[in-house]
Amino acid sequence: MCLPGLCVWLLLLTALSVCPPLFRGLMPRTLDSQITMEKTPSYFVTREAPRRISSMSRDTKLIVVVRNPVTRAISDYTQTLSKKPDIPSFEALAFRNRSLGQVDTSWNAIRIGMYMLHLENWLQYFPLSQIHFVSGERLITDPAGELGRVQDFLGLKRIVTDKHFYFNKTKGFPCLKKPESSSLPRCLGKSKGRTHVQIDQEVIEQLRDFYRPYNIKFYEMVGHDFRWD
Template identity: 40%
Template sequence: MNKEKEPKPNNISMQGLRVQPYIHPNGTLQQLPQIIIIGVRKGGTRALIEMLSLHSAVAAAQNEVHFFDWESHFQRGLPWYLSQMPYSFPEQLTVEKTPAYFTSSKVPKRIHRMNPDIKLLLILRDPTERVLSDYTQVFYNRLQKHKHYQPIESLLVKDGEINLGYKALNRSLYYRHMQNWLQFFPLESIHVVDGDELIRDPLPEMKKVERFLKLEPQINTSNFYFNKTKGFYCLRDHGRERCLHDSKGRAHPHVAPAVLHKLHLFFHEPNKKFFELVGRTFNWK
């Protein structure tokens, strides 16, 4: 990071409440995040925060905090939110990720009240692929708990038409949720990461993230290696290698071609609206 832009210890206020951080004897402290990965669910948020953590100027919260979308957490206030953050040095940037933020209508206003200058990262995938990943996660969760699950076609289609009551479809209507965020934040404060490209070739996407966050270029080709067994890139950090959890990259269920075609047609117009909102296009079907 450029020295002249190093952030001061973060004691942002909300509704007049000032949060004073406890400074550890080694000089580290917990800071409210200057970066939040706001979504989207099954878009690649875990991969993004793991890759961003490769940068020495970034300290990442380990768990999804759900402060701004869960009332039980939000009512605890900023001191509780601060307590969920990692210890970091004053010059480091703190990041948390909660994918549910993007689709929660109340979250943009709440984050804006905490810090209107915060940097937001939004990682998206082809909306059809995201729906299938969403279903796959729920399917495996129910399978592990020996619970009943519905075939994906019965959820996607009802009476021969796309089932608008299926929540996973709503999460992929990106333009609706983006409109809500743009009521509170300028587009310049939100960087959209191409989740499909991050899977295929992570380095170019991470270089864009570094530039958006005004971080010194640090993440490079030596930080990634392709794991042929898993079929995707894993990370290498100071000689230590790690891959994402086995739950990532699961095979999607087979979907009848006619149903897939319906999905692609359904998302065509919503995708166009999203492209217009953000001023760029993505290689979605």
């Protein structure tokens, strides 16, 4: 993972299935002038991940992409529905008792968005100064700005700028322009950019109320208001 250069873990909201020394052996060697990055969709919410990553390298820098937890839950459900069309409705999965406003926090799509709980676990092993949070919303509206801040966090010169992106109207988000070594622009695959399932507005409001205290605490912990309300 970081032999001997800087290690970066992109915690996109899988645990390490192998012990750190073996996992390190799967990574390419990194020179002092290089950065090796690893990303897996659920490191951030896997309880054992911080301890295992810390035991491998306490100097690791961590990048976490977060988005409005209500939108994230609906996106999660939309993705699952595309693979399992017979699953219960979003509302049935999200609530233990909707009339009483009892949200089912055992459903993974809901629990992932309780960011402050997961961050508390990471802060037991890494200082906040080694964790950078990327706004999923701004990554769409201002990709160069968000990646500029990532480059600053990593101590890199700002090379990726506005000129590297174009907005793909079909996908609904920015894509990379054609690199010199390729004949085609680069964009995320067919599984990305799906139209979200339509959810009753009252359900959305109930979930916003549920997440609000968790969001506020998360803002306080990271020192940034993501304005998800």
